[in-house]
Amino acid sequence: MTLEDFYKLTINTKLIYQDKKYRVAVLEELFEGNFVGIMPEDPQEYSLRSWNLICDECKLAHGFIRVVINNCHGGFGISPLAFEELIKKGWTTTEFNEEGYAKDKEADIIKDSRGHINKYNKDFGYCCYFNKWDYSSPELRTNKDLIEIIEKLGEKANSSCSKLKIIEIPDNVDWRIAEYDGLEWVCESHCSWS
Numbered sequence: 001m002t003l004e005d006f007y008k009l010t011i012n013t014k015l016i017y018q019d020k021k022y023r024v025a026v027l028e029e030l031f032e033g034n035f036v037g038i039m040p041e042d043p044q045e046y047s048l049r050s051w052n053l054i055c056d057e058c059k060l061a062h063g064f065i066r067v068v069i070n071n072c073h074g075g076f077g078i079s080p081l082a083f084e085e086l087i088k089k090g091w092t093t094t095e096f097n098e099e100g101y102a103k104d105k106e107a108d109i110i111k112d113s114r115g116h117i118n119k120y121n122k123d124f125g126y127c128c129y130f131n132k133w134d135y136s137s138p139e140l141r142t143n144k145d146l147i148e149i150i151e152k153l154g155e156k157a158n159s160s161c162s163k164l165k166i167i168e169i170p171d172n173v174d175w176r177i178a179e180y181d182g183l184e185w186v187c188e189s190h191c192s193w194s
Contacts, residue, residue, distance in 0.1 A: 063170070063171040063172070064168040064169060064170055064171055065142055065168070065169060065170075065171045066142065066147050066166050066167070066168055067138075067141050067142055067166070067167055067168075067169055067175075067177075067186055068141045068142075068146060068147060068150060068164055068165070068166055069141070069164070069165055069166075069167060069177060069184040069185065069186060070162045070163065070164060070165075070179070070182060070183065070184045071163045071164070071165040071183070071184070072161075072162065072163035072182070072183060073181045073182045073183050074160075074161030074162055074163075074181075074182040074183075075159075075161045075162060075182035076135050076136070076162055076164075076179075076182070076184060077135075077158075077159030077160075077161055077162045078146075078149075078150070078157055078158070078159055078162070078164070079153070079156060079157055079158060079159050080127075080128060081153060081156055081157070082149050082150070082153055082156070082157040083109060083128035085149045085152070085153065086108070086109065086145060086146070086149060087109065089145050089149075091108035091109055091145070092104070092106070092107040092108050092109070093107055093108070093109045093110070093111050094107035094109075094110055094111070094131060095110065095111055095112070095113075096110060096112055102131050104131075105131070105132065106132060107131050107132070108130070108131060108132060109128050109129070109130060109131055110128065110129045110130075110131045111127075111128055112127045112128070112129065113127075136176070136177040136179075136184075138175070138176075141177060147166055150164050150166060151166065161182065162182075167186065169186055173188055174188060174189045175187065175188055175189060176188075176189045
């Protein structure tokens with residue numbers, strides 16, 4: 001088995017990672033029966049460490065991208081504090097016009113001071129919304145500024161309805177965000193008809 005074969009194997013199923021006996025068998029085949037280093041008393045524990053190291057090598061060799069998803073029922077969103085951090089990074093803002101549309105369609109963020117003030121944004125006096133991206137767009141969910149701020153703020157980046165999580169996916173996959181009742185996951189894009 002080559003590293004390329006191993007990579008395809010790890011991408012195709014999560015069950016392989018969770019099945020210790022199968023993991024040992026795959027590693028024995030990969031290393032032709034010879035584990036590198038000192039074998040501890042529990043070969044399955046050693047296989048997990050080896051497995052993780054090889055997965056890291058595959059990530060480096062093949063490339064992964066980081067994606068922000070919402071990991072709870074509710075919906076994707078970020079806190080007013082996280083919006084403020086994006087504004088500090090140079091993200092542009094606009095307001096709603098009288099018809100309820102963004103005054104500047106190219107602005108990154110809409111600041112809305114017309115209402116919707118609650119315990120989560122009362123210290124800021126306004127609500128914020130993403131303007132030029134759909135909330136599930138790959139451009140938004142892989143944005144380096146957004147990921148950096150979520151990592152920096154931790155739970156403080158969550159909105160009242162979100163629990164944000166950063167995951168890694170292969171960079172050669174055509175993907176989309178799927179959700180049920182606000183709980184999200186990333187899946188490969190495919191055709192569907194109804």
